[in-house]
Amino acid sequence: MLIGFARVSTKDQDLETQLQQLQEAGCDKVFHGKHSGASSQNQAKLRELVDYVRDGDIVVVTKLDRLGRSLKAILNTLDEIHAQGARLKTLDGSVDTSQNTPFATAMVHLLGTFAELERNLIVSRTTEGREEAKSKGVRFGRKPSLTDEDQRKAINMLNNGTSVRATAKAIGTTRQTIYRLRAKTSP
Structure with missing residues (x-):
């Protein structure tokens, strides 16, 4: 048929x-x-x-x-x-x-x-474009939930004995974000 x-x-x-x-x-x-x-x-x-x-x-x-x-x-x-x-x-x-x-x-x-070949060319062009964008300062991925200033403020608060909950509330973020920040900056 x-x-x-x-x-x-x-x-x-x-x-x-x-x-x-x-x-x-x-x-x-x-x-x-x-x-x-x-x-x-x-x-x-x-x-x-x-x-x-x-x-x-x-x-x-x-x-x-x-x-x-x-x-x-x-x-x-x-x-x-x-x-x-x-x-x-x-x-x-x-x-x-x-x-x-x-x-x-x-x-x-x-x-x-x-x-x-088509797929390899697409991957190659994408990679080249990404590298060029990175060299121009473009950042990829999700934006950080805290600015650098907020991160410094949160670390100072934690170092001065403020609880994770109080720090999160003062910064205006979640406790999970503060826990991740603390884990990232702990020695």
């Missing part, structure tokens, strides 16, 4: 062209999503497709990028389709796993290599 999947990323794009191409390709059933690529509707329709396909089915898409927003997402979907015993065919001819040939297997492995 040929099962189609169509998706458009924006409200301005026309879904009808893809639906017509899938119908002309002979798809018996077509799942489709419209709206933003981040839309949960698209994910839900893709999930329906993966849950619907069975051994021997061929999933048909106009282009490979209809299965996801990133190569990793596309490969995950492709793995799920294959796990159901189904195969994938793109109408633009870029991928065809409907024939269990060495070329189809090599194509999937090549896509996996590109997915890994």
Whole structure:
């Protein structure tokens, strides 16, 4: 059975062209999503497709990028389709796993290599950006709950015998914060 999947990323794009191409390709059933690529509707329709396909089915898409927003997402979907015993065919001819040939297997492995490359490039760019931001004095993570001045005041109060509860109340924070500060500054 040929099962189609169509998706458009924006409200301005026309879904009808893809639906017509899938119908002309002979798809018996077509799942489709419209709206933003981040839309949960698209994910839900893709999930329906993966849950619907069975051994021997061929999933048909106009282009490979209809299965996801990133190569990793596309490969995950492709793995799920294959796990159901189904195969994938793109109408633009870029991928065809409907024939269990060495070329189809090599194509999937090549896509996996590109997915890994894509991920490594993203990690590299993110790391470079983070390092550059750090060199400019940007601090990452949650802001400290106490300013440096509040920390000094709390430490002085504790050193002068003020209880943790009274110190927390005077500073306007929680006892847990004062306990952590005391543990961090204790010898």
